Amino acid sequence: xxxxxxxxxxxxxxxxxxxxxxxxxxxxxxxxxxxxxxLGLGLQFLLWYDEGEExxxxxxxxxxxGRQFPNYSSELNVNALELEDxxxxxxxxxxxxxxxxxxxxxxxRLTVT
Amino acid sequence: GQNIDQPTEMTATEGAxxxxxxxxxxxxxxxxxxxxxxxxxxxxxxxxxVLDGLEEKGRFSSFLSRSKGYSYLLLKELQMxxxxxxxxxxxxxxxxxLIWGAGTKLIIKP
Numbered sequence: 533x534x535x536x537x538x539x540x541x542x543x544x545x546x547x548x549x550x551x552x553x554x555x556x557x558x559x560x561x562x563x564x565x566x567x568x569x570x571l572g573l574g575l576q577f578l579l580w581y582d583e584g585e586e587x588x589x590x591x592x593x594x595x596x597x598g599r600q601f602p603n604y605s606s607e608l609n610v611n612a613l614e615l616e617d618x619x620x621x622x623x624x625x626x627x628x629x630x631x632x633x634x635x636x637x638x639x640x641r642l643t644v645t
Numbered sequence: 646g647q648n649i650d651q652p653t654e655m656t657a658t659e660g661a662x663x664x665x666x667x668x669x670x671x672x673x674x675x676x677x678x679x680x681x682x683x684x685x686x687x688x689x690x691x692x693x694x695v696l697d698g699l700e701e702k703g704r705f706s707s708f709l710s711r712s713k714g715y716s717y718l719l720l721k722e723l724q725m726x727x728x729x730x731x732x733x734x735x736x737x738x739x740x741x742x743l744i745w746g747a748g749t750k751l752i753i754k755p
Contacts, residue, residue: 565743574747575688575732588742622687632741633678636687 534559536637538623544643545613553608553640557625563587564606565626565634566598570619578621581606610642618644647671649746651733656752657723665718665749667733675738677709677716682730682748691718691731720751728753 537556545551557564566578577590581600589596595611604625610617620641624634649669657663669677676695680688694700694709694716706719718731730748737744 575745577742577745580742620685632675632736632743633690633693634743635690638687 536623536625536635538621538637538640540640541638542641542643544645546645547613547615549613549644550609550611551613551642553610553621553623553642554605555608555623555625555637556605557623558635561625561627561635562604563626564600564604565624566606566608567622567624568592568617568619569622569639570616575622579608613644615644618642647735647737647744649733649735649744651731651746651749653747654750654752656754657720659723659725659753659755661723662719662721663723663751665720665731665733665751667716667718667746669714669716669733669735669744669746671714671735671737671744673738674711674714675736675741677707678734678736678743679707679716679718680732680734682732684729688732723753725753725755727751 539554563582565580567575579589579598580587584600598608600606620639622639623637626634651667678693679691682688692707699708704721709716730750732748733746734743
């Protein structure tokens with residue numbers, strides 16, 4: 533069974549640009565979570581999608597947005613990039629109604645210069 | 646409010662035993678997860694406790710006390726590869742969202 537996949541693996545952008553990160557959950561999982569992890573810091577919750585709907589969002593500005601598609605894959609969009617957006621962006625999926633264990637993808641390393 | 650606390654860093658010796666503590670204060674609680682994260686990699690699942698008590702899984706064990714809002718992860722026969730960050734996370738019963746601790750960086754010395 534394939535795990536959670538994310539693309540791209542690495543990305544370098546400049547301040548003010550926009551970026552789109554992609555995530556495909558494990559087959560059968562309907563929930564997708566996005567996290568930001570700055571170097572050496574803990575996981576910061578960004579967004580939670582389930583069945584195509586945004587269920588909750590963390591304490592991030594509106595320039596962080598996303599969506600979930602009918603096949604449960606998801607995109608995270610970040611507009612007007614700032615230097616402090618440089619981080620590892622992790623996507624996780626889970627099956628609602630189960631143990632709610634989250635399975636993580638390998639992450640996208642975003643560097644903003 | 647919701648808060649999860651764990652030590653920032655711990656050091657232990659190869660072959661020894663280490664206990665990583667996690668305390669939580671949440672308005673609703675369903676269960677407690679432990680994840681392992683090696684530097685630069687994604688977190689991987691270690692354990693999930695719903696009921697009070699100790700659950701053993703090989704060299705790793707996890708304990709939960711719901712009345713005390715307390716959990717610990719016990720690692721035995723430490724190996725160098727156990728050097729990683731260990732994250733605890735509480736599952737909320739209101740919306741089934743995970744609330745994450747900041748992680749404990751475990752350093753294993755020969």
